[in-house]
Amino acid sequence: MTRLGMVIDTFRCIGCHTCAMACKLENNLPNNNWWNRVLTVGGEDMDTPGGIYPNLSKKYFTLGCQHCTNPACTRVCPVGATYKREEDGVVFQDYDKCIGCRMCMAACPYTGVRNFNWEEPQYYVGIQTGSGGAPTHKKHTVEKCTLCAHRLARGEEPACCQDSICPGRARYFGDFDDPSSKVSQLLARYGGEQLLSDMQTEPNIYYIDSRGAGKDLSIANAYKEALNKTAGSEAVVASH
Amino acid sequence: MLEDTPALESRALTRRGFLKTSALVAGALAAYGGTTLLSGCDQNSIVQMTSNDDTYANCICRVNCFGACRIKCTIREGKIVNFAPAPLLDPNYNRICLRGLTHFQRIYDPDRILYPLKRIEGTKRGTNEFEQITWDEAIELFSSKINEAAEKYGPQSLGIWGASGSLSTINGGGGTPSFMFRFCNFQGATNIQNSVDMAQSHGQSRVVGGNMSSGLGDLINSKYIVTWGYNATESTIHSWHLIADGIDAGAKLVVIDPTYTTLASKADKWFQVKPGTDVALALSLMNVIYSNNLHDVDFLTNYTCAPFLVKPDGTYLRMSDLGMPAQTIPAASPLSAPTVIDPIAVWDTATDAAVNSEDGLAKTPAIEGTFTVAGQKCKTAFSHLIDEFSKYDPEFASEIVGLTPMQIKELALICADGPVAHLSGYGNQAYSTGVTVGAALATLPAITGNYGYEGAQQGTHWKFFPGFNYMPTMFESLADAANMDMTKFHSAKTIPNMCLPDVLEKGTFGFLDSTTGTYKETDWSLKILWQYVGNPMSNTGGTNILKEKVFSKFDFVVTSDNTFTDTCLWSDLILPIPHYFEQAEVHASGEHGFIMYSEKALEPMGESKSDADILRALTPKVKEWKFDATANSGKGGYVWTGEYMAKFFTQTDDEYTQDILTSEYCANLNISVDSLKKNGCMYDGTNPGIPMKGADGRPTFLTETGKVMFYTEHPAPRVNWGQKFDIDFERLPRYKGSFEASSDDVDLRKKFKFVIMSERPRFRVHSSWWSAPWLRELEPEPIVKINPEDAKSLGINNHDYVKVSNDRGHAIAKAIYHAGIRQGTVVYPKGWQEHQHKDGHGWSDLVNPEPDLVGVNGNFMDVLANIELWKG
Amino acid sequence: MSDSVLSGASRASETANNQKTGILKGNKVVSATLGVAIVLTILGIGLWVFQLWGGMLNTNMRNLSSWGLYIILFMLFVGLSAGGLIISSIPKVTGLGDFGGINKIAIWTSITCTLLAVGFVVVDLGSPWKVWELFAYANFSSPLMWDIIALSLYLIISIIYLWATLRYEKGKLSNTGMRALSAIALVAACAVHTVTAWIFGLQISHEFWYTALLGPWFISSALLSGLALVLIVVFALSKLGYVQIKRENILKMTKLLGVFTAIDLYFFACDLLTSGFVGGESAAVVTMLTQGPLALFFWFEIAVGVAAMFIAFVPKFRRNGAIVFASCVSILAILCKRIQLLIGGFQIPNIDYWSTTTGPHSVEYLGVPGGSLSSLIYAPSLLELGVAFGVVALGVAILIIGLHLLPLKPLKK
Known part of the structure; x- marks a missing residue:
């Protein structure tokens, strides 16, 4: 079995919205439509902390479709336009089938994860962005994160989890049913929280807090070693 | 007493209540001039493209955030459609950000300036009345203005003011040996130094020799x-x-x-x-x-x-x-x-x-x-x-x-x-x-x-690349530099932008007299302002003073830019420049220690020209002046040599770039235009490394x-x-109160109760991306973060509009309660253009343009003002 | 021809003729009403077309409050329809005697309401032309699918029931058959509204909806509102002279109205107490209803309920005018109930920060300030009101036309 999902490190997440923007770019989202949102856990407004000086705190959660193992939405779609894929666990959305009844939006406990195109999709700039293959958006249908299913088909990870795209290096993607995957290892090491776990949907997006627990410094160390070997005047040449 | 930051307790993330945030303030986005900022096209008119024949280009994003991100751009059917991090030698520096991902909205901005624009005769600056003209007309107009002013007042009457909107090498600015520097020096124009963020390094250099x-x-x-x-x-x-x-x-x-x-x-x-x-x-x-x-x-x-x-x-x-x-x-x-x-x-x-x-x-x-x-x-x-x-x-x-x-x-x-x-x-x-x-x-x-x-x-x-050769900005050729042939040497004088109000009023500035070694008030007339790679009307402090005492004193203001910034609106002539990814360049400013080659992903759009190309077009019409002590009945004056400046700008981009990369430092690292083109990303010799560790392993300083x-x-x-x-x-690090924020003047602190600090939000870089619609969806309008206790004492509720004002002007913004703001201060994200504020007045109004006489540096944080509910 | 044959034949046709209400004949008020209804229907259709073409952004529904007036009215009309049919079938099933032969009127009212309910679902859909998919791709785990099936079957059963009632009155259907059909109708009516309840009651996503009580509660609301509607229609027809109904039947129905109100309020009290007793977050639901943005609707419903019970149980209040008043406000009360349920469910989001932007797709853009509990997350736009009026007008038209053309008059004994 394959059970795709994400691990997001809230220690490293600084709520910068780069992942939200990567999703918007990759999926060529219409105006005012965001599949991946950044939530501030703190004060009332974005980027504000909670508490009173000196006891302040702030944390960020990024939120998209949770690709639940027991989704509330797939049960209720009368035409099966949203369904959980057998082969990888992605909760998919078929715009052609969607009749726009919005039952899935009422059934999903994760407020705001599902977006309805309330009008003909509008675009500020008239070009189709992304690496290619993102489905065309349709008026009066529901849409949401699909783990970039069109990229998965090419063996690529979702846009928001692309190598080095998160400035904090806070996002990991993989197969929870594979114990050797990065996401499984992270869960084993840090535990992990799920959102709204009492809703019994068994989401596959886990939030960890890796603060201070040590990190894989092998990349940083490897580079340091390489440089020590070539220290001095030799140029280190990059490969394209 | 503050001890540790409270631990982020593990909370049961059930139901509601674990997240208390509500949505952003409702924003009425003031699209400039009712343009297409929020409209656009619908699904049916969107360009559908197939990805089979995608090509790629590795381009460097060149804004002043110190990122210098290498971006892999995807070009599909002639349009740039996707951005992703491209690899650098050290993967720790592979990156991109939410702004880099929206470059296409700057490239294809429906309001992008693609043609030279001239302010219509009879209209006032700041009213956005422009007409399109040809490059020939623009060159004719600009060169004739330069020549007229040079004849009467000397070539120093042209002031060239650059900032940091594009940290490029031969185009743009940021202190690199650019084409514009060469022009400024060779023309004998006035280099108007953008006096920003330089105080710290001056103090630091005194002590350890550099950053x-x-x-x-x-x-x-x-x-x-x-x-x-x-x-x-x-x-x-x-x-x-x-x-x-x-x-x-x-x-x-x-x-x-x-x-x-x-x-x-x-x-x-x-x-x-x-x-x-x-x-x-x-x-x-x-x-x-x-x-x-x-x-x-x-x-x-x-x-x-x-x-x-x-x-x-x-x-x-x-x-x-x-x-x-x-x-x-x-x-x-x-x-x-x-x-x-x-x-x-x-x-x-x-x-x-x-x-x-x-x-x-x-x-x-x-x-x-x-x-x-x-x-x-x-x-x-x-x-x-x-x-x-x-x-x-x-x-x-x-x-x-x-x-x-x-x-x-x-x-x-x-x-x-x-x-x-x-x-x-x-x-x-x-x-x-x-x-x-x-x-x-x-x-x-x-x-x-x-x-x-x-x-x-x-x-x-922030680093300068130590390997640049600045001689090409001053000597006619490298050979001349090697020979130190001073007959082939040209230099311009520098005036900090903060001194402009004084200089324009008095008509003099204190320059060093090399014969006496003292500073002498020298007659200096500035008549033409050429603004490039920056947006001073928005980013320099004291907007009203800038308008009244600087811009209005220039007879002719030219700006090179491709978006209608505040500065463009106050210009007489706008010259369109390409987007970064439309010009190939070497890039060497940043914090990561790599020098890179930014490929050309697209042709310059419309009639845009790079700084270098603008100079190539302009200089055939710009006269060369030489100072003749016998002219003007012996008083001395400038005489036309009969030749034009174009003779100094015959090199191609690559030739000039190679000249400025010709140094021992570059040779040691095998850095050249060719090797950069071939390798894309090369080690620049600055990082990693402990700069203060000498060859003998002991600390050493510059x-x-x-x-x-x-x-x-x-x-x-x-x-x-x-x-x-x-x-x-x-002589020593000593403390004294600053002009305003930490002022010792009790009366001043009583008159203006709040320190107004700015932050550089992640939704823009200074004023770059000011109009990118996706970023405006996340950050729809100017806000000011205020401590809730302060706000309540002023009768201000969360999301009320407030007026922040002092003797220099005011700004209107939406107040946001933020418990982490120090009482007696507020923080505003900067970079909004004036017309994006409710009544057309923005943050830069408030900043004091008066320079400290030692630092001569922008005092952006050093602002006192009052805050009140905006009735308007 | 002999006199007796002629008179017999004319007697038969007279009987038949007498059964048609012929309501439009010579009645200016009714004709005018029909005329207005038709105009509003056409207007409504036009607005609906605009909604589809111009985009549902012209409604006030947004991602946070993804259902609105249409689904509120859908619930109301399913209830009205179920109620009507239950009122007419219970007497037959239980053999307790009917309410003076107003069965057929009740059934026709019920059929009209069913059609309106379907109509409200249709106008709420983003792509109504894809309705065929419901049959091609049916997902049988979906309560919405169940409701579509239930409503379809229910409509068919209602029509059969009406036809059967006519046959029965003519003596062409046996008592047993009638009783059996009545039982089926009764079950269908209960089922259809229970299934409608399950659209909400089975969703764990909204605390306010997720209760086992919702099924029975919808039935009680259906009985309450359906009966009230029947009372109004009967009074109206009685005023127009097309039916006569005995006072005792009116009183029977009125008392029943009181009983149903009591049951409904009892269910409400159980639910409120269950939410409120735990304290903590669940209590937010109670606050929202009693003091928050939905307080108006809540207290109106309670007040109406109490008033209705007084009118129902206190003999001196049981004047005709009061009864009509009680019926009208009872329907409004159930409407308030639907409003509370639907909007209330969305009013308390599970995750507060529901929107990335404050652009046109957000509730903020509609003037809902930050803080969901402080103001109503949804109120219908003019477009929605216009379309809704159009659908209701269609119902009025169908009702009148049916009363005019069909043999719905109570049989003269």
Whole structure:
């Protein structure tokens, strides 16, 4: 079995919205439509902390479709336009089938994860962005994160989890049913929280807090070693 | 008393209540001039493309966020459609951000300026009445203006003002040897220096010789990471993961900031200082360290000016005072000064005599004490410093800096427990006292020997590439430079932008008279302003003053840009420039230590021309002037040589680029235009590495003596025009209240109750991306973050519109309750254009354009104002 | 021809003729009403077309409040329809005697309401032309699918029931058959509204909806509102002279109205107490209803309920005018109930920060300030009101036309 999902490190997440923007770019989202949102856990407004000086705190959660193992939405779609894929666990959305009844939006406990195109999709700039293959958006249908299913088909990870795209290096993607995957290892090491776990949907997006627990410094160390070997005047040449 | 940041308790993330945020303030986005900012096209008219024949280009994003991200751009059917991080040599620096991902919205901005635009005859500046003209007409107009003014007032009547909108190499700005610099020098125009964010480095250079941070890759070796006025998680988001790596490796993060930033929320400790008081804090820390005997005597003795003897007149006691004549080595070239070798003396306690500090014979120099030498009472530099910081015991400093004495002591113990990485942002130097901030923060680590080894560093993270050859901006050819043929040498004078109101009113500026060595008020008429690679109307302080006392005094204002910034709106002629990805360039500014080649992804859109191409088009019509002392009935004047400036601009981009990369430094690293094109990304020799570690493994600094010079014998202003200043004050890191934010003027503080600080939000870089629609969806309108208690006392509810005003102007913004704002201050994200504010007045109105006479630096944080509910 | 044959034949046709209400004949008020209804229907259709073409952004529904007036009215009309049929079938099933032969009127009212309910679902759909998919791709785990099936079957059963009632009156259907059909109708009516309840009651995503009580509660609301509607229609027809109904039947129905109100309020009290007793977050639901943005609707419903019970149980209040008043406000009360349920479910989001932007797709853009509990997350736009009026007008038209053309008059005994 394959059970795709994400691990997001809230220690490293600084709520910068780069992942939200990567999703918007990759999926060529219409105006005012965001599949991946950044939530501030703190004060009332974005980027504000909670508490009173000196006891302040702030944390960020990024939120998209949770690709639940027991989704509330797939049960209720009368035409099966949203369904959980057998082969990888992605909760998919078929715009052609969607009749726009919005039952899935009422059934999903994760407020705001599902977006309805309330009008003909509008675009500020008239070009189709992304690496290619993102489905065309349709008026009066529901849409949401699909783990970039069109990229998965090419063996690529979702846009928001692309190598080095998160400035904090806070996002990991993989197969929870594979114990050797990065996401499984992270869960084993840090535990992990799920959102709204009492809703019994068994989401596959886990939030960890890796603060201070040590990190894989092998990349940083490897580079340091390489440089020590070539220290001095030799140029280190990059490969394209 | 603040101890640890409260642990983020593990909460049961059930149901509602775990997230208390509500949506952003409802925004009415004022699209400029009712343009297509929020409209666009529908699904049916969107260009559908297939991805089979995608091509790629690796381009460098060149804005002033220090990111220098290498971006893999996808080009599909002639359009740029996708962006992703492209690899650098060190994957730690592979990155992109939410702005980089929206470059296509700048490239295909429906309001992008694609053709030369001329302000319509009879209309006023600032009213957006432009008509499209051809390049020929634009060149004709601009060149004739330049020539007319040059004939009457000399070529210096053309003022060229660049900032940092594109940190490119031969185009754009940021201090590189660009085409525009060459033009400015060769034309003899006036270089209007964008005096921004330079105070800290001036102070720092006095002490350690330059900005010598080790880079963020070194943080994994630090025990403490102490940030000073550094909003890394907002202004340089790409740096955060390296700080997080440091924390993962065991470093504790200590944040010194008046505001509870996201970085503060990640910190082990946060110290909420009063704005503009960092120097007092640094001095108090030195006080505590010294009082507890935690100072590093060995380091102070051997690697700093601590033992250097200072005469009563404030200058160093040198061997020439002791009878050993100074040696003068003549200047190596007409462009350099002679070197005087006259070592400083120290007091050797072994022999009880003043001896040469540099001949290695002084075994035990005293770092404290006053000694009589040659009839004068000479005190050691360290004793001078002790005298200074002794005034700042924690109880005294507490009142100034807004921390408890306990907090100060705690921070001092941290600073003494190295290796400590002191990371400075630019927040704390944007006060009138910014120079001493740089000096003080560079001095503090020296007290504990926190320099010259892994994990220990101090500085900011913006670098100049050391390998540039600046000669091509001054000499007609490299051969001429090699020969130092001064007949082929051209240079322009520099006037800081902050001095423009004065210069334009008086018509003079103090330039150095090389014959007398003094500064002389020289007649100087500025008539034409050419603004490029920046947006001063928005980013320079004191907008109203800028309009009344600067822009209105120029007869003709030209701006090179491709979006209708505030500056463009106040221009007479706009010249369209390409987007970064439409011009191939070398890029070498950033913090990551790589020099890269930015490929050309697209052809320049419309009729846009790079700076270099604009000059190639312009210079055939710009006359060459030579000063003739006999002209003007013997008074001297400028005479046309009969030739045009184009003769100096015959090189191609690659030829010129290769010239400025022709240096020993580049040769050692095999850096050339060809190798850069081939390799894409190359090591630039600056990072990683411990810059203050010499070849012998011992700390070394880029100062005259190779040591930390916290005592500055002959302090100079950052820009000198003969102004008077308190020399003795500048000799050491000393504290004084700033113009406004930490002002000692009680009446001023009573009149204006709030310190108005700006932040550089992640939704823009200064004013770049001001109109990108996706970013405006996330950040729809100007806001100001205010402490809820302050707000309530003013009768301001969350999301009310407020008017922030002082004698220089006002700004309207939406108030946002933020419990992490220090009471008595507010923070506003900067970069909005005037028309995006409710009544057309923006933040820059409030900033004081008056320069501090030593720093001559933008005082962005040094603002006092009042806040009230906006009725409007 | 002999006299007796003629008179017999004319008697038969007279009977038949007498059964048609012929309501439009010579009645200006009714004709005018029909005329207005037709105009409003056409207007409504036009607005609906605009909604589809111009985009549902012209409604006030947004991602946070993704259902609105249409689904509120859908619930109301399913209830009205179920109620009507239950009222007419219970007497037959239980053999307790009917309410004076108003069965057929009740059934026709019920059929009209069913059609309106379907109509409201259709106008709420984003792509109504894809309705065929419901049959091609049916997902049988979906309560919405169940409801579509239930409604379809229910409509068919209602029509059969009406036809059967006519046959029965003519003596062409046996008592047993009638009783059996009545039982089926009764079950269908209960089922259809229970299934409608399950659209909400089975969703764990909204605390306010997720209760086992919702099924029975919808039935009680259906009985209450359906009966009230029947009372109004009967009074109206009685005023127009097309039916005569005995006072005792009116009183029977009125008392029943009171009983149903009591049951409904009882269910409400149980639910409120269950939410409120735990304190903590669940209590937010109670606050929202009693003091928050939905307080108006809540207290109106309670007040109406109490008033209705007084009118129902206190003999001196049981004047005709009062009864009509009680019926009208009872329907409004159930409407308030639907409003509370639907909007209330969305009013308390599970995750507060529901929107990335404050652009046109957000509730903020509609003037809902931050803080969901402080103001109503949804109120219908003019477009929605217009379309809704159009659908209701269609119902009025169908009702009148049916009353005119069909043999719905109570049989004269």
